[in-house]
Amino acid sequence: MSFTQREACxxxxxxxxxxxxxxxxxxxxxxxxxxxxxxxxxxxxxAVGGVDGPMTTLLGxxxxxxxxxxxxxxxxxxxxLHGGDLVTGNIAFLTLALYKRRIPLWAHPAYLTIAFVxxxxxxxxxxxxxxxxxxxxxxxxxxAYVIAFATGKVITPSWPAILLRGFxxxxxxxxxxxxTLLAKDILSKIVALWMPIFLFVALAxxxxxxxxxxxxxxxxLGADFSVGKYIWKSxxxxxxxxxxxxxxxxxxxxxxxxxxxxxxxxxxxxxVSDLEEGHSEVNSVNHPIxxxxx
Numbered sequence: 001m002s003f004t005q006r007e008a009c010x011x012x013x014x015x016x017x018x019x020x021x022x023x024x025x026x027x028x029x030x031x032x033x034x035x036x037x038x039x040x041x042x043x044x045x046x047a048v049g050g051v052d053g054p055m056t057t058l059l060g061x062x063x064x065x066x067x068x069x070x071x072x073x074x075x076x077x078x079x080x081l082h083g084g085d086l087v088t089g090n091i092a093f094l095t096l097a098l099y100k101r102r103i104p105l106w107a108h109p110a111y112l113t114i115a116f117v118x119x120x121x122x123x124x125x126x127x128x129x130x131x132x133x134x135x136x137x138x139x140x141x142x143x144a145y146v147i148a149f150a151t152g153k154v155i156t157p158s159w160p161a162i163l164l165r166g167f168x169x170x171x172x173x174x175x176x177x178x179x180t181l182l183a184k185d186i187l188s189k190i191v192a193l194w195m196p197i198f199l200f201v202a203l204a205x206x207x208x209x210x211x212x213x214x215x216x217x218x219x220x221l222g223a224d225f226s227v228g229k230y231i232w233k234s235x236x237x238x239x240x241x242x243x244x245x246x247x248x249x250x251x252x253x254x255x256x257x258x259x260x261x262x263x264x265x266x267x268x269x270x271x272v273s274d275l276e277e278g279h280s281e282v283n284s285v286n287h288p289i290x291x292x293x294x
Contacts, residue, residue: 009096009253009258012093012097013258015093015097016094016098016103017097017103019085019090019094020107024114027085027114027118028117030083031085031087031114031117031118031119031122032119033085033122034079034084034085034209035084035118035121035122035123035126035212035213036123036126037076037078037079037082037084038075038079038084038210038213039130039212039213040074040078040126040130041071041072041074042072042075043126043130044071044072044075045069045201046137046145046149047136047142048067048068048071049064049065049068050146068201069198069201072198072210073193073198073201076176076197080177080193087112087115087119087208087209087242088170088207088242088245089173089177089246091170091242091247091250092174092246092247092249092250092253094108094112095246095254099250116208119209119212124212126213127213127217128216131217132221137221146214146217147222149218150214150215150217151218151223151225153214153215154230154233162206162233162241163237165204165241166207166238166239166240166241166245167241167242167244168200168203168205169200169205169207169241170207170242170243170249171246171249172197172200172205172245173197174245174246174249176192176193176196178253180192206234206241207238208238211238212235
């Protein structure tokens with residue numbers, strides 16, 4: 001099942017509203033699992049990227065970038081198919097739901113806060129249990145790669161540069177989720193999601209939740225910067241950039257597909273109680289890839 005662009009927008013409205021209705025404990029649990037699934041894909045990307053084999057020597061460092069960019073989306077795909085949740089995608093979903101007055105104003109920042117904390121706990125759990133204590137990066141070359149990768153996220157770029165990278169990252173992530181609604185079968189949805197995620201990883205853009213794995217794991221392995229440095233130099237600017245990226249995809253969708261023409265602005269209309277007549281089947285329950293959100 002696929003949707004028209006307006007139906008897809010209305011689906012996002014309903015998904016945003018359903019997230020707020022589920023309650024804080026369930027929201028935290030889904031966000032925790034979202035952090036876990038995303039981080040598992042990140043661990044594989046680090047493990048593959050840290051391998052210095054003959055192909056890397058022959059073809060150059062670009063091989064690692066392509067491999068890690070191709071592998072990393074596995075975590076997000078698993079997260080969506082299993083119904084996890086990430087703070088980044090909810091920026092767009094909740095904005096559309098707020099525009100259609102399906103949620104109150106306070107619910108927007110409140111839910112994002114719960115999702116952020118849940119993602120953080122899930123990512124730290126994977127970093128500690130499956131990344132550090134499992135010793136999969138105990139080899140000097142693997143450890144050096146993780147530390148160098150995280151240092152390139154925290155120390156090398158400037159604060160404004162990280163913000164802009166966060167902007168581009170979540171714009172691409174939300175484009176990927178949007179494209180899944182327009183594809184018809186599961187395989188097509190996976191490919192539609194995979195392509196924009198591949199782009200943001202290859203471009204070294206910053207996803208605040210992905211960095212919750214990469215950077216804390218590097219700190220556990222002995223990276224030469226502090227937790228405070230990570231929060232100020234990476235977490236804050238990447239989060240702000242991710243917020244702007246989510247809004248940047250939400251705003252044109254509202255303008256092109258939800259706003260009504262005429263003298264009466266859309267935000268002055270009656271609240272949408274359900275999807276348009278004839279499209280009541282477009283909801284989070286029977287959506288073909290499930291209720292999970294990036």
